[in-house]
Amino acid sequence: MAPLPASENLYHLFESRFPADRSRPFLETDEGQVWSYTDLEAVSARYARALAGLGVRKGDRVAVQVEKSPENLFLYLAVLRAGAIYLPLNTAYQRGEIGYFLEDAEPTLFVCRPENAAEMRELATRCRVPHLLTLGMRGTGTLPELAAGQPDGFETVPMQREELAAILYTSGTTGRSKGAMTSHGNLASNALILHDLWGFRPGDVLLHALPIFHVHGLFVATNTTLLNGSSMLFCPKFDVDTVIRLLPRATVMMGVPTFYTRLLADPRFTRDLAAHMRLFISGSAPLLADTHKDFAARTGHAILERYGMTEAGMITSNPYAGERIPGTVGFPLPGVELRVADEQGRILGPEEIGVIEFRGPNLFKGYWRKPEKTAEDMRPDGFFITGDVGKVDARGYVHIVGRAKDLVICGGYNVYPKEIETVIDAIDGVVESAVIGLPHPDFGEAVAAVVQRKPGRPDVSEDGIIAQVKGELANFKVPKRVWFVDELPRNQMGKVQKALLREQHRDTFKPA
Ligand code: MCA
Numbered sequence: 001m002a003p004l005p006a007s008e009n010l011y012h013l014f015e016s017r018f019p020a021d022r023s024r025p026f027l028e029t030d031e032g033q034v035w036s037y038t039d040l041e042a043v044s045a046r047y048a049r050a051l052a053g054l055g056v057r058k059g060d061r062v063a064v065q066v067e068k069s070p071e072n073l074f075l076y077l078a079v080l081r082a083g084a085i086y087l088p089l090n091t092a093y094q095r096g097e098i099g100y101f102l103e104d105a106e107p108t109l110f111v112c113r114p115e116n117a118a119e120m121r122e123l124a125t126r127c128r129v130p131h132l133l134t135l136g137m138r139g140t141g142t143l144p145e146l147a148a149g150q151p152d153g154f155e156t157v158p159m160q161r162e163e164l165a166a167i168l169y170t171s172g173t174t175g176r177s178k179g180a181m182t183s184h185g186n187l188a189s190n191a192l193i194l195h196d197l198w199g200f201r202p203g204d205v206l207l208h209a210l211p212i213f214h215v216h217g218l219f220v221a222t223n224t225t226l227l228n229g230s231s232m233l234f235c236p237k238f239d240v241d242t243v244i245r246l247l248p249r250a251t252v253m254m255g256v257p258t259f260y261t262r263l264l265a266d267p268r269f270t271r272d273l274a275a276h277m278r279l280f281i282s283g284s285a286p287l288l289a290d291t292h293k294d295f296a297a298r299t300g301h302a303i304l305e306r307y308g309m310t311e312a313g314m315i316t317s318n319p320y321a322g323e324r325i326p327g328t329v330g331f332p333l334p335g336v337e338l339r340v341a342d343e344q345g346r347i348l349g350p351e352e353i354g355v356i357e358f359r360g361p362n363l364f365k366g367y368w369r370k371p372e373k374t375a376e377d378m379r380p381d382g383f384f385i386t387g388d389v390g391k392v393d394a395r396g397y398v399h400i401v402g403r404a405k406d407l408v409i410c411g412g413y414n415v416y417p418k419e420i421e422t423v424i425d426a427i428d429g430v431v432e433s434a435v436i437g438l439p440h441p442d443f444g445e446a447v448a449a450v451v452q453r454k455p456g457r458p459d460v461s462e463d464g465i466i467a468q469v470k471g472e473l474a475n476f477k478v479p480k481r482v483w484f485v486d487e488l489p490r491n492q493m494g495k496v497q498k499a500l501l502r503e504q505h506r507d508t509f510k511p512a
């Protein structure tokens, strides 16, 4: 591995790996528009100058809620170059959700979609955000306009490895999101290890169909490509037709399990189509062992499953060269120490099931302005309590068998029931709700709600509840079904028995 350059700004590390011939492609869109490494350097420099011109300084937050585009990636790189902190937001987040992030993170600049500018300007003013710019899908908006007149060069701000590069919000069991603070060193160590471990080589072409506001699409996929100085085929979203069209030109694909189940459901996805591929990687949600096996039977490829979280980037991975075992997430990454412990923190042995804990250079710097929340999740010896339930088998493979946290993962997006319950419980005529995750053939899990109405309030309907949640929260958090009960089942401690509700409704989304 090459030594890190003197500045530990992640961009400096990328730059040290860019191809000598900068005219080589960095990115090609699904419509065939090509961006070279020269373009990457020039556009990110102009954007960085525009940010600096507005007064964005080292350590300032830049919140971004825009559609996936090459310019969006250049903005990420510009923020790194300016020494500021990149704060990406899911495009599905609604006004109320955005308001919370702006108030909590106090960004200096908020970049939003041009079509939302009026609404977001009003919100940004209320949240005392000094600057608002827009960025559209095809390089439109006030950010590119401001950047257009700037020179192509920018002196990237030197950073130390402990200094922050990004804050990514992750929901919590209390219903309020926490900003996970990630440093330049966190991102660099993870990217270098994955680049090495997954055998990236000159000429690799990554098929990129993930969103770029989360760790998977932004850091795992993009940072490894940048370190490799190679190129990606860049799709605005996952679409089976586009992926099947572009696959013959790719060598590596990363996705959530839904990508692979959707590909398998398409007869055009054949052994021939995938024969040339070097690697398929899956993560963000459990890949069913059956999907792994069906994929191997269809294509001859064993999907490489890995495990991570916003607070850490990647934590474990199945081997590139060794056996990739279905239903496991492989071994701890080099430099990562992983153990399984019981609730009291007693360390358990091989094959014993408990909560997964780990520490390593990938572990984040804590939750933004929430030291008490950070402390709650840490052991005194620096191990982070993931809330994922699992075991390490006799061969050292990590298995995830459940979650200690009340969390549902749909199509790779995390949904904390508490957040949805808070919205439903506030509806007039509702006594209480319980939100659960149920097996779903497309999304892995889907959100559903069981609701107790006040007596004499049959007007509180499934449609009404769905409409209310849709108005307040991102669309992937909206329950796909709502049922009404006279009373929610409780245990002796008075706690709602969600396991029982899940069991009662287990087959709701099962294909007929
Ligand atoms: C869309 N819908 C969903 C989801 N996505 N419902 C539940 N879960 C979802 N994930 C709903 C919409 O609300 C909408 O409903 C309808 O489905 C169609 O929406 P559309 O946007 O057209 O869906 P899609 O384009 O088919 O998207 C599905 C998808 C997408 C491709 C699976 O969700 C996706 O790209 N997921 C990847 C998430 C990801 O990158 N996770 C990484 C997090 P309606 O019509 O009623 O409004 S990073 C992480 O977890 C850690 C660090 C890690 O280990 O990687």
Ligand code: AMP
Pocket (backbone or CB within 6 Å): 170, 171, 282, 283, 284, 285, 286, 287, 305, 306, 307, 308, 309, 310, 311, 329, 386, 388, 400, 403, 409, 414
């Ligand atoms: P996030 O909030 O996006 O960081 O989600 C992290 C969570 O996703 C982890 O704590 C796990 O519960 C889950 N996760 C990620 N990868 C996998 C995987 N390969 N198998 C099972 N769960 C996973």
